[in-house]
Each structure stands twice: as C-alpha cells, then as structure tokens.
Amino acid sequence: MKIRTEQAGRTFFRNGRDTNYFYAVKPVDFTLQEGSLSVITGRSGSGKTTLLHLLSGLLKPSEGRVWLDDNDLYALHDRERSRLRSEQFGIIPQGETGLPSLTVLENVLLPVAMYGKEQDKREQALQLLEEVGIGMLSDVYSNELSGGELRRMSVVRALVNDPSIIIADEPTGDLDEETTVSVMTLLKRRAEQGASVLIVTHDKDVLAYADRLYNMDKGVLTAQ
Template identity: 35%
Template sequence: MSEHKTGPEDQGESIIVTQELTKIYGRGATRVSALKGANIRVRKGELIAVLGPSGSGKTTLLNMIGALDRPTRGRVFIDGVETSKVPERRLYKIRREKLGFIFQTYYLVPTLNALQNVLIPVLPMRENKRYKRRGERLLELVGLKDRMHHKPGELSGGEQQRVAIARALILNPGVILADEPTGNLDTKTGAEIIDLMQRLNKERGKTFIIVTHDSRIAENAERVFYLMDGRLSDVPPEEN
C-alpha cells in the first residue's frame, strides 16, 4: 500500500487527516450536499468533538473517516494510508486493525450475552481463549465485571453502551469513532459514558473522534469542531 502513503511533511503526528472531504448523496432533484469540503487533522491521543445539529452531516463525516462509505471528492488518511484510494476488499482490514466504532443505538446482538457481544469482532479469528480473557478484562475496565453473562435486554442503556465500548476495544485500535454515543442516554448516564471515554483517552492513549449534538461532550474535548449544513469549522457558527 506504499503507493498511498504521503510524505512526513504532509502528515506530522496526525493519525487522521481529511482534505476537502465532500459527499453528495443522490442526484437531480434528490441531490443532497451532505459534506462540503471538510478539512480536519487529528493527532495521536487527542479527543476531538464535532458538534452539530441533526442533519448537519455528522454521521456522513464519521462514515467517511471510518471508511464505511466513499467520499464524492476529497481524501482521507488513516495513519498515513489514503483509505479513499484503497480497494474495498482491503479496507476491512484497516477498519478492523485501526478503528473502533461506537454508535448511538449500541448495535448489540440481543441473543448474545455481554461477553459474546464483545467478542463479535474476533469471531473469524479462532483464538478464542486469549480473546475471551481480554474480553473479560475489558468488561471489567468499563465497569461490567458482574454483568458479563447478561444479555442486552437485561442491561440498562448505559450498560449496553459500555458493552459496545468494550467491543470497540477488543482488537486494540488506536482510534475510536463515536456517533452520538450519549444520544439515547439520560444526563447522568451520559456523563458517565463521557467520563469513561475520557479515561480511555487519558489512561490508554486512545484517540477519540466524537460527533454529537451534546454540548457537554464538547466541554470535555481538547478541541471542538462545528458542523453546520455540511460545513466544518473550528469556530462556533455564530462567530463566523
């Protein structure tokens, strides 16, 4: 993949870089310009919040950064690799090795218990013993030592999100991408999830990119970006 690397002068210590990232959905009358040339540069170990109202393009931005969808124009680099140029069949490996994902609705499998859910990403790997112990340690780390064999339906929303966070960590990615991780949680539980993400950032050095309309996340972030109608900025919209 060396042909997709950029020189050090381009990258610095940046683990995620986007250049003029643009996404247009549909065409003709249904054409939506969801992202309009977003430039972002995230250094290793940062916790970044992208704040924006519903429909501003937050999920679109995260999906491009996470290589879950292709940009219409522009470039995305993860750890120096231009993912916007990597063929689909090789992208899954980058996603698995470099990225962990957390979503508003957790996406747990209801018939599996907490530990089994955490182990989903390693199912194809058949190194069950080692990962089972790692999964147990991660569930302890997120405060669910006593809930490992509970199914999602037997867990509160905050506990389900903790399971999802442990699952995001199972393959030890450097970057966690979180799409409205507190969106379905009450204020107190949301604050606990924010605390947990900060702890993982500070103590484990995980890089976080969190897109949200929760201004409390922004208060706890090192840097905040603002997304309005597909335009990304590092100053709040009213100061533009």
C-alpha cells in the first residue's frame, strides 16, 4: 500500500510564542514509496515525530490530506481508520513502550491477539525475537528489560502482523552497533519484500540502509 500526503501540515498551539500557533510540520507533498526504505533525519524539535503521526493515522493534519492508496485517511470513520491501521501499519514508536504485566512474547503477539491469530504467529514471533537477539527473553516480563531490549521488542511487535507500511521513530536509538545491524537488516528485508518503510533517526549507522533520504528542518521536509 502506498501512503502519500497532499499539502498536509500541522500546527500546534503554544503559549508564550509571538504567534501562538506555529507549524510543527509545514504543508508538504510526500510519497512513501513501496518496496523502499526512506529515512528522515533532522534536529530535535524539527517536526519528525509529528509527521510520522500524521502519516500513521494518529494525528489529524490541520490542513491538507493523507492518502492511503485511494482512501483519504482522515475522512474515514474512526473505526475504519483503526482497522486499516491495525491491518496495514507496523508502528515502532519513539521511547519505551510495552505492557509491564505481560511477557515479551505476549507483548509482541498483542496486535494479532485481537484477531485471535496468536497461535499462527507464535513461531514467527519467536523467530523474530531470536533474530534481534532477545529470543531467550520471550517469557520474561517486559518491565525487567533494558532500554535496548524493549526497543527490540517493539520492533518485533510492529513486524509480527506482516504490515505493508512500517513506520519507525528512532528504532535503533539505544542499540549497540551489532544489534543495530540485526534490526536494520530486518527492516531492509521487509522493504525488499515490498513494504513501504519509513524511519526517523539520529543514528548515522542507519543512513547506509536508506534508498531515499530526507531532512527535516523547522517543520520543512526536504529530499536530499
């Protein structure tokens, strides 16, 4: 599936600025290509996470549209948008996420558990956990994991449903070089198999995997 913005932008309100409304993302035309891995870099506060939220159906643009193939994502009924999101999107959010009362395997199977497909996906989940080096932690509660282990858990959770669109915010943020290679190899392989992959990163090691490179500066996205 292809995702595309048409002059989509987002303003936020903030007290104490000269103009109270400011653009976190200036209106932009952007197409996330299928079968390709795109990378966005840019300084802290430049609007990268906000753009990812617009693209992943989590945050309505204040102007413009976001298209998922022929669907205007934000014109859809909430329930329809949620269904598309859970079927088509694999989202790796910024920061540490996970339900502490579940084990690692239960956490990564959560997105498919809603559809009663946990049993079908169990083997694949275990294999993915193995690939990113945390196979031995599958039965551990997620509140016992380190930052980098949690990060890898959220990578596996995003991939287990075989999404056609993968959106990752700093997926290698707290990983060492070797672990970064295993995570990026997984994401690159998904792109080669046809997925549309978008990664926001500050990590120079990730740039080598990019088919397309963009920079974000004060809300303005530019192709490099």
